[in-house]
Amino acid sequence: MSQESCLGPAASRLLDEELAALAGDIDRENRVPDSLIEKAAAEGLFDIGSVECLLQAVRRASRFSRGFAHVLLVHGSCRLAVGGEGRVYALGITEAGGGTDVRANIATRAEELGGGSYRLEGMKYFTSNALYASHFVVLALAGEEPALFLCEKQPRIRVEPLDLSGFRGSGVGKVVFDGAVCERLTEPGVDGVRAALGYINVGRLGYASLALGIADRAIEVIVEAASSKRVFGKRLLDYQGVQWRIASIAARRAALESLVVSALDGGGRVDPEKAAMAKVLGGELALEAAWSAVQILGGRGLAMWGEAERMYRDAKVIDIGEGAKEVLMDYIAGRTVKKVLGSRG
Ligand SMILES: Cc1cc2nc3c(=O)[nH]c(=O)nc-3n(C[C@H](O)[C@H](O)[C@H](O)COP(=O)(O)OP(=O)(O)OC[C@H]3O[C@@H](n4cnc5c(N)ncnc54)[C@H](O)[C@@H]3O)c2cc1C
The missing domain is CATH 2.40.110.10 (Butyryl-CoA Dehydrogenase, subunit A, domain 2)
Known part of the structure; x- marks a missing residue:
């Protein structure tokens, strides 16, 4: 992650190590254990005080469990708007x-x-x-x-x-x-409805952050798998077809990261147009990254409940939740056309 982390060492460890160990069970059982929610709350993950830090936590959690990352996102976006009364x-x-x-x-x-x-x-x-x-x-x-x-x-x-x-x-x-x-x-x-859009705009940047987490993890999965496999006498990683996949995900990830940062004004306000763009591009990045992870793992990538297969199922949600992709494209196009045509649009 290029940004300096706002999360303490214990919270980071929870999102990196404990979540990695629990992610498969969370997916299979379709439930986050109460003990994880309690532990995350004790480490401050349920009282994050800024959109920037919330998005960092969401991205980090999303490397292993989009389910848990989404719990943090929905709670965090409400809490930032409503205040501290609610536990979840x-x-x-x-x-x-x-x-x-x-x-x-x-x-x-x-x-x-x-x-x-x-x-x-x-x-x-x-x-x-x-x-x-x-x-x-x-x-x-x-x-x-x-x-x-x-x-x-x-x-x-x-x-x-x-x-x-x-x-x-x-x-x-x-x-x-x-x-x-x-x-x-x-x-x-x-x-x-307008008031709800305030929550939704943070949510859209959250979905972009979920996509960044998928891309982070997919790159690791691809590099690890392709460096340990040999095909026709050389490492899979040495084939240009594999390297270009990695380059494409890395370049789009960097672009999305910058877009998310530029959508925030530092005072908790979100630019709605950039948030919509980030969600649309996030859906594309997540699908590309997850698709590539499955492809590079080959048949193993299709194993039911496996890490790459889970990424692939999760990536599709980013196109739908917090506003379907087509609706956001309509909105972005409308704003873009208006900038050119003004009142003639
Ligand atoms: C995992 C998950 C979590 C969610 N969490 C929440 C939550 O916490 N709170 C909450 O209130 N909601 C939540 N939602 C709902 C989410 O916001 C909606 O799924 C989303 O807004 C799309 O609505 P819909 O699924 O009802 O699709 P519909 O409104 O039925 O639309 C169906 C499809 O029509 C197409 N479509 C729609 N409009 C256009 C258009 N203008 N042009 C072309 N095609 C179009 C799109 O392909 C769209 O997917 C969640 C959804 C998911 C999947």
């Missing part, structure tokens, strides 16, 4: 109608009870961290206005786990709010 935060925006057109698909409703409290009825889909959450940040309609709410875990919130092929262990679930009593986070008159 989850963010419920997407509903059964789909995550692309968020505004059109909000069916969860909030009824005012007085004293700042609201009663929530509805269902959220693909809520990461749902299995571990102490608190849920939820998008719901207060009357006709989308607003964000904070709900502490309670019997009137029911979580059903989802079994996805990628980012296993990220605690994704369907969450039913059956009269849950929650507090309103956004003031009346503030658009909750």
